[in-house]
Amino acid sequence: MLLKVKYCSIKKYIKLHSGFTYSEFIREVKNKFGLPDDAAQLHIFDETDTAVEEDILLELLEGNPDFCLTVRDSISDEDHSTPSSLTDTLSLSSSESDFRELGIPTGRNRSNKEDRSSSATKASVSEAAKEMVEKALLKKPGGEDILEEYKSENSLKHRTRRQLVNILASDMTESHGRIPSRQQKEKYALGIITLFPTLKDPFSPKGYV
The missing domain is CATH 3.10.20.90 (Phosphatidylinositol 3-kinase Catalytic Subunit; Chain A, domain 1)
Incomplete structure (x- = not known):
């Protein structure tokens, strides 16, 4: 090999x-x-x-x-710069660390005005984000296994969550370059919690920020 x-x-x-x-x-x-x-x-x-x-x-x-x-030789060597910034551990009880893996902001100090939008708009945006994440998984090796595991278990194992992060980080950089915008990162986050509802953070207004 x-x-x-x-x-x-x-x-x-x-x-x-x-x-x-x-x-x-x-x-x-x-x-x-x-x-x-x-x-x-x-x-x-x-x-x-x-x-x-x-x-x-x-x-x-x-x-x-x-x-x-x-x-x-070191995780900080040379040109090491990534939107995923994978760490050694992933939380099994909350999705916040998963989103941090993808470089998605997880601060919770956003204003109420910023969070407000119509139900119809939210549903439309959520569905589009969900389809984007699902398509990314279906075109990558191992993506279908992630969908099947969630379908049967209504959850994802530690190893599978890490695989999910790797696949979506790869798709994000392929589609949007090495430094995706905040809006692009948050669209992936929205797609994750829409496609995998149990990964939603119950302590944040949007489920991921």
């Missing part, structure tokens, strides 16, 4: 056997780029600059073998 990897602006192919482990990937990267075995911990990012963690690396590459992964 050939994989494309970028380190310090240099791209190279590395070769790994099918079903490789995370440690084997890291070891091969160090070997290919001449890094010492005791080098600082390496961090992996996909093409949308979303952090790729150990438990999803193999699954991600099996579904997207043409990805060029970026490896850095």
Whole structure:
């Protein structure tokens, strides 16, 4: 299995056997780029600059073998800038952290005037956002599994929520560039809670801000 990897602006192919482990990937990267075995911990990012963690690396590459992964010594190295800013943990009881993963503002100090709009307009906007998120999931590997899990469980597991974030962050940057506007981010957030109502934050006026 050939994989494309970028380190310090240099791209190279590395070769790994099918079903490789995370440690084997890291070891091969160090070997290919001449890094010492005791080098600082390496961090992996996909093409949308979303952090790729150990438990999803193999699954991600099996579904997207043409990805060029970026490896850095630090999460703050070089050109690391992402609307998703994936962190190590996701809340299982509230969707707020999920929206933060996508770079969606979660402040709750907006005025009542800003939140007011007609029911008809809200319904129309919500439906459009829902369709956008659903289409994004249906065209990406693993998206249908997310929809099926929610349909059967009326909820999403920790791992599935992270996959949802990765897919939508990827779609957002593909559609709107590396720095989407606040309005674009909030449309994705609205789409998430409309398509997956149980992810709605019960303590915020809109369910996500």
